[in-house]
Amino acid sequence: MSLLKKCLIAGVILVTLVAAAVAGVYHWATSPIDLTPAQLDVTIKPHSSLRSVTAQLNRGGVPVEPELFVLMTRLLGLQSQLKSGNYEFKAGITPYEVLQKLARGDVNEYVATIIEGWTFRHMRAELDANPALKHDTAGMSDADLLAAIGAPEAPIGNGEGLFFPDTYLFDKDTSDLDIYRRAYRLMKLRLDEAWAARAPGLPYKTPYDALTMASIIEKETGKASDRPMVSAVFANRLRVGMPLQTDPTVIYGLGDSYEGRLKKRDLQTDTPYNTYTRMGLPPTPIALPGVASLQAALNPAQTTALYFVSRGDGSSIFSDTLDDHNKAVDKYIRGQ
Template identity: 45%
Template structure:
């Protein structure tokens, strides 16, 4: 009798081990199956959702095959249980276990938004409104209200945000991005001002920022920035007006239709440097680091004028006679191109 009971017990234990081995094998196969994707996808796990909810969502999308053994995951693989809320990117060939471990680590997908050097604050707002994954906290705020929220004493934010690429995760706000951009600009401007040349006709870091914004709008050629800066610095030192078209365009605002006319050059606005002396009251765009550095460390030159070369760069002149000659050459190139 005892012998029979022992045999039954051994058989039961063997059967249990076999079932557990089979169950463990099925769970392993479930975890190791690659996601059925043709391209990268995003998946969002909301706050309060559990492992079971995440598995249901992945199965619902058809990315993995269902398994009745999935309920054993918490017992056999506790390392995948405590997933975090967030938005995650999944890629073709990635296994279910890899996805779950990413969620446990909270390694969220990083969205990016890139602001172009020379862009304006109105363009930044449009970009932010279109950006995916952002909470639009500033949608109903005026520029002055946003400036106050950033801790900025000025009401106008033109030039006070650093144009570059910013990364963010799902649920961050557009105000978060603007705060980082403002802090980055302040840091770069402070560093540049500490290493500025002596005897510049710039009284404050904000003056340097205004000049940097003009440099940014005048050239996209990196090697020209310091020379462009030298022209403006030389003109300021001599009491000459800057006479730069981008400031006229900025002053025209919505009236600018793509062309500058003679009457525009003589129409007074706070930004028309053909009419006003010195710098305009604010920056006219968001400058990059290179333009800020050029503004405070211009090339040492005697240039007072420049005009487009027709080949992407500029021709620089030391006298009005030279400049007028360069302008005539440029106009000849324009006419020749139009006739071809």
């Protein structure tokens, strides 16, 4: 047999072997992986090598053949594009799809939603119950938590109103302290923005005073368009030395003793938050205000109104005089 013929035969054999190998890799790469359970999460650590990624996948319950996965990744030129993070894998996914997911950085994003008007206590309970967070604040007092995020309000030990209500996205096993830090910084940003754009002549000495007022507006307002008027009434009362006389502060001061409906004795029971028995603002906010309430607190409507009462449909009627206010109360409250 001539040398040329031997080379041709060897070439055919080599091509056949390569084709068979490629076909084998293709079949493996496009075949569904047997996942148990059928849906699971795997975390890929930052700065992992390609072989470390394959090991983490296997330990996490996604069985990929290490050598084939490495070969496929290198053939596709993706070895430097794999991203860290927490990934969700479901039954039916193939090794090729796993690789593409890692290359895209298609990580899980978990959600923590904080609602306007919640108390800080409610916020803590919500984050404590979030199973995707790492609960580093477990056992911390409010003052300890504030100190841990570097909040200068830590000495007062009260986090009420200091955290911005919003929806926060995070990776699995993120520390809950990270959510508190983000919410705290965002509230500071929004408050600073509103304070810088405030109307002249407001009866607030500090942004914290305005934050406290915004929290009251958040709890007092059933209709969004009424916020500037509610803000104006309270600002007018502060200017003329009238008590705020707002029920939400009384309820906040009662704490766990509040029975679901204010009674006459509740309005007469003095606490630091009873704005019927004490003048001025309460010592701290009473809830987490949203941006609309912050803006309303610092840009109230132009009015001389000193009173308002709910119509019963979420909106309020505003009055300049006590006589007009009593008529409105007769119509909308006593009449019902």
